Amino acid sequence: MQLELIHASYSYEPEKPDARLAVSDVSLTLNKGEFVGLIGHTGSGKSTLIQFLNGLLKPTSGDVLFEGRSILEKGYPVKTLRQRVGLVFQYPEYQLFEAEVFKDVCFGPKNMGLPKEEVEARAKKALALVGLGPDYYEKSPFELSGGEKRRAAIAGILAMEPDFLILDEPAAGLDPGGRNAILSEVSELNKKEGMGVILVSHSMEDVANYADRLLVMSDGKVLYDAPPREVFRHYRELEKIGLSAPQVTYIAHALRERGFMVSEDIMTVAEAKEEILRVLKMKEAGQPLPGNEEDPA
Amino acid sequence: MIRDITLGQYYEADSVLHKLDPRVKLAFTVLYIVSLYVGKGLFCFAFAGAFLVFVIALSKVPVRFMLRGLRSILFLLIFSAILNMFMTDGRILAEWWIFKITWEGILMALQMMIRLVFLIMGSSLLTLTTTPNELTDGLEKALGFLKIFHVPVHEVGMMMSIALRFIPILIEEVNKIMKAQMARGADFDTGGLIKKAKAMLPMLIPLFISAFRRAGDLALAMEARCYHGGDGRTKLHLLKYKKADLIAYLVLLVYMAGMIVLRIFTGNVPLIPGVFASVTGPVKAEERA
Known part of the structure; x- marks a missing residue:
């Protein structure tokens, strides 16, 4: 199951031929089961790009394929597409409208025209997936905390049981606890249910921790499309477009400059810990540090 | 749209x-x-x-x-x-x-x-x-004499300019909410009058909530900058x-x-x-x- 963009471009002012393109000639393929991170500076075209994928925006030129079929075709069932490609916008809690959490989560599957039992079963499952138990079903969305509201809103999309889940900065404005909870739940959905996840984020740490493929956008173009480790090797280029590598990567580089030869490819705190311990142990054992042979000291 | x-x-x-x-x-x-x-x-x-x-x-x-x-x-x-x-x-x-x-x-x-x-x-x-701002300024000044009759001319003018200022913001908000609900399979375009009116609810409720939230935020921000109404307030653009x-x-x-x-x-x-x-x-x- 695939989502494909083929030379897709988007202009907010199509009548002006020389207007800046929000997305400019992007071709890429997203597969089910992948966890893709999407990073880019504000205004780099991320939000426009993700709206192509469920047909909310139509590229002004180029094509979008879902399972090999163009979604721009006349009569393509866009509603079905939106159920199979779930899109969670930024601050999704602002779209909650029902008096009870449970009813709100039912909105999506109800729009699919499913029977009542199925709708409720799906809503229960979705709420369980985001860690909201039966005590929450009858609460008003306004009684919930920020993190809980966000989870309820994400459950509203999950209840449609999409094959792809696109999240636009799901952790923005949450405290560290809420942030980790949401991201690890998403990661679990990806691993257990095989859901394709596209995570738009501003946090290099988050994409380093969770994504196995990283897209970097700048000025409407996809600059890098590779595993995060490879992308972060270009940290100097990333800085030029207003991004960076995870902070531990910088620490790794600083350590190497001072002759402590840890791997360059460190991008998470856990990796850094392992690697530093490894190098320290080698040092204690009196072995020459790897990669440090030519060093006169 | x-x-x-x-x-x-x-x-x-x-x-x-x-x-x-x-x-x-x-x-x-x-x-x-x-x-x-x-x-x-x-x-x-x-x-x-x-x-x-x-x-x-x-x-x-x-x-x-x-x-x-x-x-x-x-x-x-x-x-x-x-x-x-x-x-x-x-x-x-x-x-x-x-x-x-x-x-x-x-x-x-x-x-x-x-x-x-x-x-x-x-x-x-x-x-x-x-421009809407000029218009409210003009109205406020032209109707200033009503203050004698305890008509809150400045406050009404301020409300008018805030209302006008918020129109584009609310339109953007409507677009955002509509998209978010469309992503959940909401359908705003088809069906009869009653079905269409019902379909508006998932858009209208979040819109009202956000309008109230913004109004509250704005009131706080204005008070934080010591706004206290028209008395003794000077103008950036004096009408002359x-x-x-x-x-x-x-x-x-x-x-x-x-x-x-x-x-x-x-x-x-x-x-x-x-x-x-x-x-x-x-x-x-x-x-x-």
């Missing part, structure tokens, strides 16, 4: 009219409307029309923008014209069952239409050449009359005087003099017989 709605139809241009003090333009609008009701007969309306053409030419606003404003009242125009045509008593031109068209009716309808068209075009000039404004007032005065003079001396001349004369003839003949 909703993005395309344009409210507060300001047309940016570099014209004498744009630079005038908003109070002058307010006075123009009010006096012009009054003049349309003072005026009567062919010469008065010709004079009002000529003055309108003169002002539109000064404003540099393309005529199609003016006509766009008329399109929205087209129905009202036709409706009132037809009503006038049938409802006015007088010399009968054509008759069918209980309906009759009279010459007086036609004249009345014509006069009504001209009045309405001039009125809409004249007053749309105000919003076309004045310039030479052009005084000339404009003078032109306006001359126009009003001209209108009154025309009304007194030519008020009896009907809108379509020729036709009227030909009808009047036979009627008199009948009377003689």
